[in-house]
Amino acid sequence: MKTPRFTPLVVDLPATVPFVGPEAHMRANGRPFKARIGANESGFGPSPRAIEAICKTAPDAWMYGDSECFDLRNALAAHHGVTPAHIIIGEGIDGLLGLLVRMIVAPGDPVVTSDGAYPTFNYHVAGFGGVLHKVPYRDDHEDPGALLACAEDVGAKLLYFCNPDNPMGTWHSARIVERMVRAVPEGTFMVLDEAYIDAAPPGTAPQIDPDNPRVIRMRTFSKLYGLAGMRVGYAIAAPQVIAMFDRVRNHFGMGRVAQAAALAALQDQAWLRQVQQDVAEARKTLGRIAADNGLYMLPSATSFVALDTGRDGTFARRLVNALMARDVFVRMPFVAPQDRCIRVSTAPDAVLNVFADALPNALAEIEKSSHAR
Amino acid sequence: MKTPRFTPLVVDLPATVPFVGPEAHMRANGRPFKARIGANESGFGPSPRAIEAICKTAPDAWMYGDSECFDLRNALAAHHGVTPAHIIIGEGIDGLLGLLVRMIVAPGDPVVTSDGAYPTFNYHVAGFGGVLHKVPYRDDHEDPGALLACAEDVGAKLLYFCNPDNPMGTWHSARIVERMVRAVPEGTFMVLDEAYIDAAPPGTAPQIDPDNPRVIRMRTFSKLYGLAGMRVGYAIAAPQVIAMFDRVRNHFGMGRVAQAAALAALQDQAWLRQVQQDVAEARKTLGRIAADNGLYMLPSATSFVALDTGRDGTFARRLVNALMARDVFVRMPFVAPQDRCIRVSTAPDAVLNVFADALPNALAEIEKSSHAR
Known part of the structure; x- marks a missing residue:
């Protein structure tokens, strides 16, 4: 008899976790993120x-x-x-x-x-x-x-x-x-x-x-x-x-x-209202960054945006990885056809600027490696 | 069909909670405790x-x-x-x-x-x-x-x-x-x-x-x-x-x-060592308070002590309530014969002094009401 005797239900559960956290990614990267805009945290901070x-x-x-x-x-x-x-x-x-x-x-x-x-x-x-x-x-x-x-x-x-x-x-x-x-x-x-x-x-x-x-x-x-x-x-x-x-x-x-x-x-509802305005502004900024790079931003009612790459999940995954390699933490939907998008959290301008700088380089790297195939 | 359809297991669970918290007791009392020594929290505070x-x-x-x-x-x-x-x-x-x-x-x-x-x-x-x-x-x-x-x-x-x-x-x-x-x-x-x-x-x-x-x-x-x-x-x-x-x-x-x-x-292991000394001292103090009031303190290897009333669970329950009425929060074991005791957390002297003041009055009140029956 093996000890402990876990329930059959638990034994059959997969050993996966719902999300890998930003800290785990940073440890894998070996350095901190410059833009932490993947977990829909509020970079505008608490009240x-x-x-x-x-x-x-x-x-x-x-x-x-x-x-x-x-x-x-x-x-x-x-x-x-x-x-x-x-x-x-x-x-x-x-x-x-x-x-x-x-x-x-x-x-x-x-x-x-x-x-x-x-x-x-x-x-x-x-x-x-x-x-x-x-x-x-x-x-x-x-x-x-x-x-x-x-x-x-x-x-x-x-x-x-x-x-x-x-x-x-x-x-x-x-x-x-x-x-x-x-x-x-x-x-x-x-x-x-x-x-x-x-x-x-x-x-x-x-x-x-x-x-x-x-x-x-x-x-x-x-x-x-x-x-x-x-x-x-x-x-x-x-x-x-x-x-x-x-x-x-x-x-x-x-x-x-x-x-x-x-x-x-x-x-502190005044702070919440301020953050609501900041989020709305940041969504606009992300829309401009997306457009500048040939991506389409879906209308959003949240504190993040989905940026449509116009390609497929493989492309989006490579984009996520290329951004991570540039110390920009973003995530993406898991399931097709939504997984053609990457998901980016709103954040203060200084953070979005890091994203704006990294995005064209990340995209260029992917295009280049695609052509090389 | 009733909605939600809770699992049979959950439907059959009792609606009791393991412990009533000190805040709930204080709200029932209508005023804060002067000595919060019932939940085995550390009154010596964190590092x-x-x-x-x-x-x-x-x-x-x-x-x-x-x-x-x-x-x-x-x-x-x-x-x-x-x-x-x-x-x-x-x-x-x-x-x-x-x-x-x-x-x-x-x-x-x-x-x-x-x-x-x-x-x-x-x-x-x-x-x-x-x-x-x-x-x-x-x-x-x-x-x-x-x-x-x-x-x-x-x-x-x-x-x-x-x-x-x-x-x-x-x-x-x-x-x-x-x-x-x-x-x-x-x-x-x-x-x-x-x-x-x-x-x-x-x-x-x-x-x-x-x-x-x-x-x-x-x-x-x-x-x-x-x-x-x-x-x-x-x-x-x-x-x-x-x-x-x-x-x-x-x-x-x-x-x-x-x-x-x-x-x-x-x-901060130095802080832990200090608290360990404080706890040991407080146990001695509680032993003296107990002896002064005709109670027996069980030897303790914890941050609390069990004080034996020498009576039964009914007596101990009345003592707990009499102390609560004097704004001293303590608890007691649930099961006989352990429930002849009350359980008191160690704490700084100022707090234990409140307990020392309240205990004889609480005991006297119970004795008096016993004799009156």
């Missing part, structure tokens, strides 16, 4: 008030964080016009997705997502033995009608929908999402991942009855709030859904300093 | 270098933490004389216990622990449908022989052993633990929870071959390192065991600031 809150709380780091996240949950409830019972806080959307999948997906249970959507969701579904059914993108957008039809067809317990979309940056209007929520099949629970909603134009965030038991919306402090390194996400759903998280979550998992940072960030 | 690291890293909080925790893992490997492949870092021991249970325990699988040992472990076992077999304490110590016999008897997949013990503070010598590790039945994997090992006398930490595939030892920065609020724990085990965590963990779950804080704390 100075969040930084101050971190420093101010540091001497109290000997105390566990409030296991009920009372202050942050109440502030979020007021911010969203719901009650604290509608809100669960967790270790980023990643952590909350893991808990949600655990709560709903048993081995063999059907789950629906888009082919090429967030891999960490797929990682959790596989991790609990769920069976993924993937719906193709349609014109680089997630396809609400096809997702609903598939969910109905396979009897999905869970349906994942990201709006605005990662990795393409495209989006659907509030009206379409609202229609989708109304049309979710009986027995299907919809995950609306709104990680990038703060970067979207007005009219993107749907009105959802917070007591609707068929949908959960997920938000994060990791993107426009600039606190990826503190790991704070949250979700809004009906109280009977939120209450179930208490049966499985790591109750003291939310650190004291992280909670203080998120609360301070939430209270 | 000033850890505080400095937190502040210094705060402006970088927009970046995800290294998903491989490279620097911290390497430093811990050097500290323990193992390789980084022997180490997994997670969101406290609580988080690591959850992952480990998930990796090994499927519904119906037998697990062995001591009756009255760490409830959060039990919470995770229940959460994944494991069947707990509980072995009584023996003279307020966990009972290695009985634990091993039970594991053999039920064919346990997992065996939990905490040394030094929480909640009693008692301990076994390295020699006994080493013998236990050798005697773990085939097919049983042993979890050695060493959260409090930094407070134990020399000769308590066993020598364990880091490549032994039958045991994992867990450590934390939450106790003597004084960083409970940053949520950093780690485990040491054979590389093939450690590698399995990568299949299920939240890869970007360890925050950037938390990693920096833990690394700085590890590098």
Whole structure:
């Protein structure tokens, strides 16, 4: 008998990870990146008030964080016009997705997502033995009608929908999402991942009855709030859904300093608005850089952009690698035909200038090596 | 069909939480505690270098933490004389216990622990449908022989052993633990929870071959390192065991600031030694306070002490409540006969003085109300 006796489920899981982090790439490169614009972190940084809150709380780091996240949950409830019972806080959307999948997906249970959507969701579904059914993108957008039809067809317990979309940056209007929520099949629970909603134009965030038991919306402090390194996400759903998280979550998992940072960030909406403007400006700058290099930038409602190379995944992969070799960290979609694009995060001008300098050289190198073949 | 369709396992879980946190108690009390000595946090605080690291890293909080925790893992490997492949870092021991249970325990699988040992472990076992077999304490110590016999008897997949013990503070010598590790039945994997090992006398930490595939030892920065609020724990085990965590963990779950804080704390061993002395002194002080009030302090190898009331669980519960009413936060063991004790964390003198002032009044109040019946 071999020890430990891992569960058959875990033994059968692949030894892959959803993402290689920028630090791992840098270690492989042997030097730091000059432009870290691949993980959709906010180079505009967190609110100075969040930084101050971190420093101010540091001497109290000997105390566990409030296991009920009372202050942050109440502030979020007021911010969203719901009650604290509608809100669960967790270790980023990643952590909350893991808990949600655990709560709903048993081995063999059907789950629906888009082919090429967030891999960490797929990682959790596989991790609990769920069976993924993937719906193709349609014109680089997630396809609400096809997702609903598939969910109905396979009897999905869970349906994942990201709006605005990662990795393409495209989006659907509030009206379409609202229609989708109304049309979710009986027995299907919809995950609306709104990680990038703060970067979207007005009219993107749907009105959802917070007591609707068929949908959960997920938000994060990791993107426009600039606190990826503190790991704070949250979700809004009906109280009977939120209450179930208490049966499985790591109750003291939310650190004291992280909670203080998120609360301070939430209270500085002026900073968020400034970052929203910065992101919008940076998208324009990236559009110009793309056009200067013969690439096409897809319209984006997120803090990143997809740049269409007009070629295929092999070309885009070589471009990503050529940029990495020039100390520019970017990523790309995983699935064709979206993988003809590279994905670039918005950032301050100084960082985008590094990208602008590296891009023509990277492209020239690829063209040259292509011709040499 | 009711939506969401939670798994049968989750539906059947109780809606209880392992611990009510101090903040929740304070909100119930309507005012802050004057002595927070119930959660075994370190009132001596974290190393000033850890505080400095937190502040210094705060402006970088927009970046995800290294998903491989490279620097911290390497430093811990050097500290323990193992390789980084022997180490997994997670969101406290609580988080690591959850992952480990998930990796090994499927519904119906037998697990062995001591009756009255760490409830959060039990919470995770229940959460994944494991069947707990509980072995009584023996003279307020966990009972290695009985634990091993039970594991053999039920064919346990997992065996939990905490040394030094929480909640009693008692301990076994390295020699006994080493013998236990050798005697773990085939097919049983042993979890050695060493959260409090930094407070134990020399000769308590066993020598364990880091490549032994039958045991994992867990450590934390939450106790003597004084960083409970940053949520950093780690485990040491054979590389093939450690590698399995990568299949299920939240890869970007360890925050950037938390990693920096833990690394700085590890590098300040002088601070740890000072805290070890402070803890030893505080245990003596608590012993005097106990004796002054007719209570008996059990010998302790941890950063807390169990004070024997000489009565029963009902009496101890009333004492805990009477102390809480006097703004002194303490806890108590859950299971008889250990629940005749209250559990008090070590802390600086100023805090222990608050306890010393409150204790006689609390005891007098209980005696008075007893006589009045």
